[in-house]
Amino acid sequence: MGILLFYLTAFVAVIAAFFVTKCRNPVNSALCLVTNFLCLAVLYVMLEAPFMAAIQIMVYAGAIMVLIIFVIMLLNLGTSVKGNYVHGLAGGGVLAVLMLFLTNRFVANGQATGTGGEITSEVIKSVGHTELIGRAMFTDFLLPFEIASILLLVAIIGAVVLSKRKI
Amino acid sequence: MTPEVLTLSNSPLLFTIAMLVKILVAFAVTMLIVAYATWCERKIIGGMQTRMGPTMTGPKGLLQPIADGLKLFFKEDIIPSEAYKTAFILAPMMILAPALISVAVIPFGNDITVTWDGVSYIVPLQITDLNIGILYILAMAGLGVYGIVLAGLASNSKYSLLGGIRSSAQMISYELAAGLSIIAVFMLSETLSMRGIVEAQQGALWGSISFLPNWYIFTQPLAFGLFVVGSMAEVNRTPFDLPEAETELVSGFCTEYSSMKYALFFMAEYANMITVSAIGATLFLGGWGGPFLGWMNFLIKVFAFMFFFIWIRATFPRLRYDQLMALGWKVMLPLALANIVVTGVAVLLWQ
Incomplete structure (x- = not known):
C-alpha cells in the first residue's frame, strides 16, 4: 500500500x-x-x-x-515560445542519463549500515515532529539559526534599498 | 470496560464507514450552507437597506439559490479565444478545492461512543486530527491564492489582470498578518492540533473566573481582531473586495468567466467564508464547547461569524488600494509581531 x-x-x-x-x-x-x-x-x-x-x-x-x-x-x-529548442532537450537528456548511471553506480557500490539515529518513528509519534524540529533548532543549532536570520534581515534591507530610490 | 479510540488497526471496517460518513456529512453540510448563505446574505443585506431581498421563488424566496444554480448550470460556457485554456479551466477548481479540504481538520463536535460487536469505541467528530492542524490550514490558505491569480492571468484581459495582481498582493500580505496572529494562540495552547486547541479552551477562564469560558478571545483579544480582519481580506469580502471591485474593474478576475465556472468562484467565496468562520470558532471561541450539543454550539458560532461578515459588507465602503496595503503592512503586521512578543513574555512570567 x-x-x-x-x-x-x-x-x-x-x-x-x-x-x-x-x-x-x-x-x-x-x-x-x-x-x-x-x-x-x-x-x-x-x-x-x-x-x-x-x-x-x-x-x-x-x-x-x-x-x-x-x-x-x-x-x-x-506568451508561448514558438521556436524549436532541440539542442537544449538533447543536452538535458544526455545529462539525465549520465546522472542515472552515476546514481545507479553509487547505490550498487554503497553499503547500508543499518544504524539509525535516536529519532525514530516512535519518538516522532510520542513527541511530535514540530516539537522535535523546534527543540533542535533552538538548542543544538541556535547559532546557524541566528546567522540565517541575520542573512534574511540583510536581504530584506537590500530589497528595500533597491526598490526605494529615496527613503 | 473503558472504550478505546477508533483507529484503522482496532476495527478497520467500522473505521472506514465512520470516515466515509464523516466526510460525506461535512461536505454536504458545507455545500448546503454555501447555497443558503447566498440567500441569507441577500435577505440580511436587504433588511439592512430596507429592501425585501428575494421573495418570488418559493416561500420567502427560499428556492432562490437552487434557481440561481440551475440557471448558471444551463448557461453557455464561453472560453475566450485568447485565453490560456488549461489555466483558465483549472483556476475555478483551484480556488474551490483548498477551501473544501481545509474542513478536514476542523473538529465539529465532541466525541461520540459507538458500540460495535459488543465493543465500545470513541469516535471523534473530526475527519482527521493532524498534529500540524493549523499549519495544514495555513498551507491550504496559501494554495487558495492560485485560483484568483491564474484566473486573472489566464483570461488575457486587462481588467482580469489588474484584479489578479491586486488579489495576489493583498492575499500574500494579509495571510502574513492572519498567520502571525494565530501564532499567539498556539503559544498558549502549546499544541498545533485543532482538537488540542479546543480541549485547552474548556473550563473556566484562567481557572478562576467561573462565569466565563476559557476561550482565547478573552486571553487574546488583539489576535482575534487581527485574525478577523486578516481573514476577511483573505476571502476577499467587502471592505477588502478589491480583486473583484465591480465599479472599477468590472468584477476583476472573473470578468471573462461564464456559466458554471462563474458559479464556482462564488461557491468558493462562500466556502472560504465558512472555512474561515469555522477556524475562527475553533481557535478563539472554544470550538464545540458551550451549553448545547457539541455540533450545535459549533454551528451557532460559525453562523455568528458569517452574520458578522455579512453585516460588515452592508456597513463599510471599499478601501482604496494604497490604504489597504498601508493597513496590512504598517498596522497589522507590527501589531501581530508585538502581540507575539507580549504573549511570549506573559507565558514566561506565568510559568
Missing part, C-alpha cells in the same frame, strides 16, 4: 518535473512546478515529516511560486 502510493507520487513528480521544462507556455510550466512541490510534500508525509510537508507547501507552493507567477504576470511573459 505504502510502496504503491510512493510509486504513484514519484511518477507524478517526475512527469511534472519533465513538463516544467517541456511546456511552451511559462504559466503551464509554473503550474507543473507547483504539482511537483505538492508531490514532494506527499513524500515528506510518507517519511513521517509532516512539519516539513506543511512548510514545503506554505513556503514553496504558497509564497515563492506565487511570486514567480506574479513576475510572469507583470512582465507579460505569458
Whole structure:
C-alpha cells in the first residue's frame, strides 16, 4: 500500500518535473512546478515529516511560486515560445542519463549500515515532529539559526534599498 | 470496560464507514450552507437597506439559490479565444478545492461512543486530527491564492489582470498578518492540533473566573481582531473586495468567466467564508464547547461569524488600494509581531 502510493507520487513528480521544462507556455510550466512541490510534500508525509510537508507547501507552493507567477504576470511573459529548442532537450537528456548511471553506480557500490539515529518513528509519534524540529533548532543549532536570520534581515534591507530610490 | 479510540488497526471496517460518513456529512453540510448563505446574505443585506431581498421563488424566496444554480448550470460556457485554456479551466477548481479540504481538520463536535460487536469505541467528530492542524490550514490558505491569480492571468484581459495582481498582493500580505496572529494562540495552547486547541479552551477562564469560558478571545483579544480582519481580506469580502471591485474593474478576475465556472468562484467565496468562520470558532471561541450539543454550539458560532461578515459588507465602503496595503503592512503586521512578543513574555512570567 505504502510502496504503491510512493510509486504513484514519484511518477507524478517526475512527469511534472519533465513538463516544467517541456511546456511552451511559462504559466503551464509554473503550474507543473507547483504539482511537483505538492508531490514532494506527499513524500515528506510518507517519511513521517509532516512539519516539513506543511512548510514545503506554505513556503514553496504558497509564497515563492506565487511570486514567480506574479513576475510572469507583470512582465507579460505569458506568451508561448514558438521556436524549436532541440539542442537544449538533447543536452538535458544526455545529462539525465549520465546522472542515472552515476546514481545507479553509487547505490550498487554503497553499503547500508543499518544504524539509525535516536529519532525514530516512535519518538516522532510520542513527541511530535514540530516539537522535535523546534527543540533542535533552538538548542543544538541556535547559532546557524541566528546567522540565517541575520542573512534574511540583510536581504530584506537590500530589497528595500533597491526598490526605494529615496527613503 | 473503558472504550478505546477508533483507529484503522482496532476495527478497520467500522473505521472506514465512520470516515466515509464523516466526510460525506461535512461536505454536504458545507455545500448546503454555501447555497443558503447566498440567500441569507441577500435577505440580511436587504433588511439592512430596507429592501425585501428575494421573495418570488418559493416561500420567502427560499428556492432562490437552487434557481440561481440551475440557471448558471444551463448557461453557455464561453472560453475566450485568447485565453490560456488549461489555466483558465483549472483556476475555478483551484480556488474551490483548498477551501473544501481545509474542513478536514476542523473538529465539529465532541466525541461520540459507538458500540460495535459488543465493543465500545470513541469516535471523534473530526475527519482527521493532524498534529500540524493549523499549519495544514495555513498551507491550504496559501494554495487558495492560485485560483484568483491564474484566473486573472489566464483570461488575457486587462481588467482580469489588474484584479489578479491586486488579489495576489493583498492575499500574500494579509495571510502574513492572519498567520502571525494565530501564532499567539498556539503559544498558549502549546499544541498545533485543532482538537488540542479546543480541549485547552474548556473550563473556566484562567481557572478562576467561573462565569466565563476559557476561550482565547478573552486571553487574546488583539489576535482575534487581527485574525478577523486578516481573514476577511483573505476571502476577499467587502471592505477588502478589491480583486473583484465591480465599479472599477468590472468584477476583476472573473470578468471573462461564464456559466458554471462563474458559479464556482462564488461557491468558493462562500466556502472560504465558512472555512474561515469555522477556524475562527475553533481557535478563539472554544470550538464545540458551550451549553448545547457539541455540533450545535459549533454551528451557532460559525453562523455568528458569517452574520458578522455579512453585516460588515452592508456597513463599510471599499478601501482604496494604497490604504489597504498601508493597513496590512504598517498596522497589522507590527501589531501581530508585538502581540507575539507580549504573549511570549506573559507565558514566561506565568510559568
